[in-house]
Amino acid sequence: MASANRLPVTAEDILRSKRNGGGTAIHLKRSSVALIDTTNLPSKRQRLSRDNDNDDDDYAMTDMHHGRKTLKVAPDWGGGEVTSTPAPFSSTGQTQILLAPPASTPAAYRNTSNPLSLSHPKWGLKREVVLGFGACGITEMYPWQSECLSLPGLLSGEQNLVYTAPTSAGKSLVADVLAIRQVIAERKKAIIVVPYIAIVQEKTKFLKKVLEKVRVMADSKGHWDKQKRWRSVNIVGFHSGAKSRLGWKELDLAVCTIEKANALINAAIEDCSIDHLGVVVFDELHMLGDPHRGPILELLATKILCLSEEHIQIVGMSATLANVHVLAAWLHAQAYECTYRPIPLREHYVVDNAVYAYNDRLTARIPLSELKELKDPVTNAVITLAFACVKDGHGVLVFCESRRRCEDMSLLLIKFMPRCDDNTRERRMEVVRDLATTTTGLDFVLERTVPAGVAFHHAGLTTEEKDLIADAYDRGLVKIICCTATMAAGVNLPARRVIISPRMGRDFVSPAMLRQMKGRAGRKGKDTVGESFLVCRKSDIVAVKALMEAKMPSVESCLAGEEGGLKRALLEGIATKLATSADSLDDYIRATLLFHTTADPAVTLRPIIAAALEYLKVQNLITEDTHTGYFEATKIGNATVASGFGPDEGVFLHQELSRALRNFNLECDMHIVYQFTPIHSSSTQAVEIDWKVMRDEVEHLDEHALRAATFVGVNPGFVNRMAQGGALKEDTPANIEKARVYRRFYVSLMLRELINERPVHVVAANYDIARGFIQQLSSTCRGFATTSATFCKVMGWTGLAVLLEHYSWRLDLGVKDDLMELARIPFVKSYTARVFYENGLKTIEAVAAADVSVLRKALEMAQPKRLRLRQEEEVKMAARLQERAEIVLAAARRIYEQECVVELEE
Numbered sequence: 001m002a003s004a005n006r007l008p009v010t011a012e013d014i015l016r017s018k019r020n021g022g023g024t025a026i027h028l029k030r031s032s033v034a035l036i037d038t039t040n041l042p043s044k045r046q047r048l049s050r051d052n053d054n055d056d057d058d059y060a061m062t063d064m065h066h067g068r069k070t071l072k073v074a075p076d077w078g079g080g081e082v083t084s085t086p087a088p089f090s091s092t093g094q095t096q097i098l099l100a101p102p103a104s105t106p107a108a109y110r111n112t113s114n115p116l117s118l119s120h121p122k123w124g125l126k127r128e129v130v131l132g133f134g135a136c137g138i139t140e141m142y143p144w145q146s147e148c149l150s151l152p153g154l155l156s157g158e159q160n161l162v163y164t165a166p167t168s169a170g171k172s173l174v175a176d177v178l179a180i181r182q183v184i185a186e187r188k189k190a191i192i193v194v195p196y197i198a199i200v201q202e203k204t205k206f207l208k209k210v211l212e213k214v215r216v217m218a219d220s221k222g223h224w225d226k227q228k229r230w231r232s233v234n235i236v237g238f239h240s241g242a243k244s245r246l247g248w249k250e251l252d253l254a255v256c257t258i259e260k261a262n263a264l265i266n267a268a269i270e271d272c273s274i275d276h277l278g279v280v281v282f283d284e285l286h287m288l289g290d291p292h293r294g295p296i297l298e299l300l301a302t303k304i305l306c307l308s309e310e311h312i313q314i315v316g317m318s319a320t321l322a323n324v325h326v327l328a329a330w331l332h333a334q335a336y337e338c339t340y341r342p343i344p345l346r347e348h349y350v351v352d353n354a355v356y357a358y359n360d361r362l363t364a365r366i367p368l369s370e371l372k373e374l375k376d377p378v379t380n381a382v383i384t385l386a387f388a389c390v391k392d393g394h395g396v397l398v399f400c401e402s403r404r405r406c407e408d409m410s411l412l413l414i415k416f417m418p419r420c421d422d423n424t425r426e427r428r429m430e431v432v433r434d435l436a437t438t439t440t441g442l443d444f445v446l447e448r449t450v451p452a453g454v455a456f457h458h459a460g461l462t463t464e465e466k467d468l469i470a471d472a473y474d475r476g477l478v479k480i481i482c483c484t485a486t487m488a489a490g491v492n493l494p495a496r497r498v499i500i501s502p503r504m505g506r507d508f509v510s511p512a513m514l515r516q517m518k519g520r521a522g523r524k525g526k527d528t529v530g531e532s533f534l535v536c537r538k539s540d541i542v543a544v545k546a547l548m549e550a551k552m553p554s555v556e557s558c559l560a561g562e563e564g565g566l567k568r569a570l571l572e573g574i575a576t577k578l579a580t581s582a583d584s585l586d587d588y589i590r591a592t593l594l595f596h597t598t599a600d601p602a603v604t605l606r607p608i609i610a611a612a613l614e615y616l617k618v619q620n621l622i623t624e625d626t627h628t629g630y631f632e633a634t635k636i637g638n639a640t641v642a643s644g645f646g647p648d649e650g651v652f653l654h655q656e657l658s659r660a661l662r663n664f665n666l667e668c669d670m671h672i673v674y675q676f677t678p679i680h681s682s683s684t685q686a687v688e689i690d691w692k693v694m695r696d697e698v699e700h701l702d703e704h705a706l707r708a709a710t711f712v713g714v715n716p717g718f719v720n721r722m723a724q725g726g727a728l729k730e731d732t733p734a735n736i737e738k739a740r741v742y743r744r745f746y747v748s749l750m751l752r753e754l755i756n757e758r759p760v761h762v763v764a765a766n767y768d769i770a771r772g773f774i775q776q777l778s779s780t781c782r783g784f785a786t787t788s789a790t791f792c793k794v795m796g797w798t799g800l801a802v803l804l805e806h807y808s809w810r811l812d813l814g815v816k817d818d819l820m821e822l823a824r825i826p827f828v829k830s831y832t833a834r835v836f837y838e839n840g841l842k843t844i845e846a847v848a849a850a851d852v853s854v855l856r857k858a859l860e861m862a863q864p865k866r867l868r869l870r871q872e873e874e875v876k877m878a879a880r881l882q883e884r885a886e887i888v889l890a891a892a893r894r895i896y897e898q899e900c901v902v903e904l905e906e
């Protein structure tokens, strides 16, 4: 379908005009009349009468804007918008229109005879939603899903819900139906909170597919049209490093990590638009018990509970909740438990080449092998079990204890993989080529394993690599993935068999983690059978049996833990004005899970609350009016909450930024890069300094950067001493602080290389750190710079805010100042942008005017040099680069077009 965003003046027109010496004297074209098959469109009378009633299955009116003619077609008539505009760069200027045939009337899809059908009227789902679920393989509810949704007050949004069901039981559908109803029927916003970025991405993609054809009524503040009009549902995924042009105001449905959801809710409370929120879904509710992230989840739910005036429905779910009734009582929710799993899981454990069912019945013996590599019984069992499953054409996940083991196991597995046909081999090579064209180039291990249908997946890979591998596995090209716990939670992939090491690193996995890992096998819609094999050493058998029999632990509040959750909860309650007086503070505390699960809470909690309030006062984050007893957040307190930091981080950031404000070293970018290096990246878990590498780097700093280093407290002499074998003991507060500064500086050296166009894999190799970590670091820093900028804005430090935003952008694009324009084009980032620039492609206009072969050549030059492909592969690689060059050209032209039109309009 022709896009409604197409503009009447194309980049080609402008470039041609410029070439002909026409300068900017471009004539706006009036578009030609739409070539629409009008026989299927309703008459004007029908249109007007439909337009007057309020049925949201209706369609909107014809519109003229900027010389284009746009027909917005009702969902019943195929939906979408039909625009009659000359296609950019089409030589004929002919309109491209594809109009879906009209569907049956809205009422016709209702299935009133089967109450499990998604189209049954009791669920109140629009036809397009039902079709959307159908496209994802879901047409009917399972009886438990129907029973759960039929609990009183759920569909109407009046009641909250906490439920538990096994992995792969289909929990998401229940929450999705409730969220979608709020968005479409009630025209409220919905937030779905999930713990990991990968799940944000998967869920956002799924919901976009389900709601693809749905049109909702835009509010009166539509972008360019004051009339009533229809638009698609705005679904946005929020996580650190994600970019979206849609914010709280525009979105209908947000899928967020816990931290992003908290920030979104704080902002909505702050600008008094929280009443637009209809429902919040907490997926993996057991995360409440996570010491680091649980407190934020708890205070988020607490705030929603306290917003009693606007009933916001709360929906919480998990496969690993032992105390569902306690959590339901806390959230004033209906509780629902179910044990149904659509595909029952066959669970086994393996020890010394013998396979046992969970009831200790011996079910099979794994033959011993003469091969040297398979002498170890654990390796022998893993390879044999994986091979047997792949031989039958099914997918396997092998959970390994370390990243190293994932890679070694993949390399070993390929020796045993069955041969594949030419077509499969060619498609696998496509995946290899895709991996080769990522910014980091082709990984040495994946290059060998993917053609055989094996891959590994762990935090050391970049997000592009992880996505390509998961996609290849989903499409059945990769048959075995050796992974760490990164693939354990929430991922929906076609694994018939999961083979699990009971250890992660040196420790045993937790019972909840084990359940999640096993839960990846036999997912409905992905496979028809599910099997798990816990492969352990003889010496571990007692501990493994205990692990297998362990009950799910009860989820407990971590708000009063060492992470300072209570201080943060109080600060946020006060800053958002939910808890400012003694009474409201009391109500607020009573709404926490902590209060709910503490024996004699009024007595037990009083001293720790008083201590937390005192801390906030001493740190100048809040003030207390001694006459009225009212609490108020200070500027620093508000800045801390607005930027999503905890109280400790806010105080530290304030100290650092105020020091920097008084004496900022702007001779080069070293000081500012240090400034936006996240504070937590300097914790011991995040990075270990290689003092020899640091010494080499510090020795190469120019005098300006050295001055900045000294300014933040880094002494080159000390670095040298450490490189020669010195030890930095973190035994006193001063030494802890010193170590923190050195670690932060070490990380900022890596970041400085990134913004100065060194590719991720080169920086990773230089510091001997996984490229996935460097990539993650860069996106965390971007987020940190953006939130620090918010902190500065609230503090009134606008100059510093602008500086931080600028560097956040540079980090995003991975280029120096002179390439920032060019790097707006997709695929033209970092080193690639530099290659373009040095080959004369210095501006977007130059790229838009270039021949595609020139762009292909430039992309070829920018390829990482680790590629060693055979000749036939070279040909295919060239074709891949040609495709990419065409995308670059089209994108450059689009950006150029848009800029020219803005210029003309101005």
Ligand SMILES: Nc1ncnc2c1ncn2[C@@H]1O[C@H](COP(=O)(O)OP(=O)(O)OP(=O)(O)O)[C@@H](O)[C@H]1O
Residues within 6 Å of the ligand: 136, 137, 138, 139, 140, 141, 142, 145, 165, 166, 167, 168, 169, 170, 171, 172, 173, 318, 319, 489, 490, 491, 492, 519, 523, 524, 525, 526
């Ligand atoms: N009613 C249904 N009919 C057919 N397929 C369904 C139905 N409900 C869910 N599914 C499918 O079952 C699979 C698992 O569902 P879902 O992801 O909701 O499981 P879950 O209970 O959230 O599991 P986990 O706790 O492991 O994340 C998905 O592929 C989903 O599309």
